[in-house]
Amino acid sequence: MRIQRIESIPYAIPYNHPLRFASGEVHTADHVLIRVHTDEGVIGTADAPPRPYTYGETQKSIVAIVQDVFAPQLIGVDIMDRAKIRQVLDRTIHNQVAKGALDIAVWDAIGQALGTPAHKLLGGFTDSMRVSHMLGFKPARELLDEALRFGEQYGITTFKLKVGRRPLALDIEACRVLREGLGEDVELYLDANRGWSANESMEVLRQTEGLGLSLLEEPCDAKEAMSRRRLVERSPIPIVADESAPTAGDASRELLSGGANAICIKTARSGFTEATEILGLCTGLGVDVTMGNQIDTQVGSLATVTFGAAFEATSRRAGELSNFLDMADDLLAEPLQIVNGRISVRTVPGVGAAIDESKLARYRQDHVLSTSN
Template identity: 55%
Template sequence: MKITRIEAIPYAIPYSKPLRFASGEVTVAQHVLVRVHTDDGVVGVADAPPRPFTYGETQRGVLAVIEDIFAPQLVGTTLLEREVVSDRLSRTVGNPVAKAAVDMAVWDALGKTLDLPVTDLLGGYTDRMRVSHMLGFDEPAAMVAEAERMRDTYGITTFKVKVGRTPFQLDTAVVRALREGLGEEVELYVDGNRGWTPAESARAMHEMADLGLLFAEELCPADDVLGRRWLVQQCDVPFIADESAVTAADVTREILGGAATAISIKTSRTGFTGSARVLHLAEGLGIEVVMGNQIDSQLGSMCTVVFGSAYRLTSRRAGELSNFLDMSDDLLTEPLDIRDGHLAVRPGAGLGVEVDPDKLAHFRTDH
């Protein structure tokens, strides 16, 4: 069970449809595949999706911190020493995506070693989650058409709508068009990626008050402390902290400071170990939780559903699990399959998925 080697492999897969939102645009998945090797011959895998416009991490930065810092610190530890692994990773400031991928690859290797699914090791509450699909910036008709396609093809009935453009009236018109086009049975919530001011956010939420929104997420900058607290007091739906609440300490600050009333958990930035800490804190505080998406690959999306389905609270709401559909290809041997609006965990040890060596050889960029 000893870790003997940690690999970080850069790869790039273009998106067939770029995702556009207030803080950036993604046209190519420039990710890092992380592989944890043990002395038993087991290999655990996970995906690191750098998001420089959100956390400051780049693909080259993820490679460097894993190869130069994390790997030397962790080689020689065992898969059961997860608290030791967590402690050593925490010595380095920042780098949430790199840390999360190493953590999840360790969990995958542990599950494979014990011949148990990771979701059962975490909690084993259920075996699937409802799927929420993120809709990026576009004209109202195009966004309605995409939502209709997702509903008709995959049975998805929950949509997270990217907002935060200026002027904000275009975004409110989009949300209204989605409600009118899809009907009342569809769940809608909005994510501003910090694009509006508090005043714009309050006006927009007032204009959309009759649309039955589930949540509002990160509508204005997190460092606008007083404005954000004022905005949350104006909202009559849960206000989700996402980019502003990466760690459990961040969650405590945001919730107790009145800057949010709900939390997005993303395994791609807190792994399984850190995500469990955030989840249990949320349970203690009595707040809503949504499983978020880092514009994840299929491997990243499987990590999300493996964690989200393991617990009662995280499986209550639809998880953001479908944006891999916009990638032109992927690394897994068996593509994920969304059916009737749900994504199920795979049977088998660990994460239940395998990386196709031929696809990895084709898409890796370190030849």
């Protein structure tokens, strides 16, 4: 079974409200739907969410690299030859989101061809993941109201608070209000998106000591090498590398240099193949992993839960799976459901990301952008 055609379809779906954090804000999901067609009629599907302020990729750059560089080299390749496909993608540096989506689409096609759910091909550890919900930049009381609402409506008991604001008192107050309002049984952790310096991060940890925070993600720019190592050494909670560790090589650098002692895995930028390599590195070194979210649609969130549920290590913590609730609409034909704080994998062959074609037609930003032989 060989790759016959690859589609890269730009589309745009608005958010119900802007999502704000230290590295930027988003108003619309300007994403790219990737489809890998085989000569036997199987179609693998994945979503590519560009984040130019973090990784440099844009909707146009993803369409261009897939159409002009990757597709001409991949057409005619056997869908089962994952190592050969990976070699083609690795010839081009960067462009992690485009590569990740192509990799997931290939895994989806393989699962369909073999009649097996992708999460079982990957590892099949469990069939669902607990959900962590992201709380963005808002006044402390509004953050608490949102967390209480999501806890009551969806059964979510883990929340990631976006921080990195100045003055630091804004985020310190939010931590205190959330802990007081949610109680001790709810997990809270922080993500600064490089918004602070390492020294500011240490001050925040000092002032929030005793609030039971579980993690601090990407507190400062990894280029602050010496200060960040000092932060990791002194922090009472794990310091998670996220934007600074999109590849297995980057994760190795951060862990071995002392720049982090936990890693966030995002399938949106690593696909399933490199995510597996990153996970193996982390389990071998004995460091914690989290399953992150790149402000994913339901298509992207389904890929995250597919991978996260496949392994024991990635299913220990709640995965960031709920950002799609902030979107005005979505492309997935069968919407994801959060039940008792969990999302289940799909039991159909592949990933199970069947697309509502009428919605795709409504939101796509082109007529037909595809590459064929």
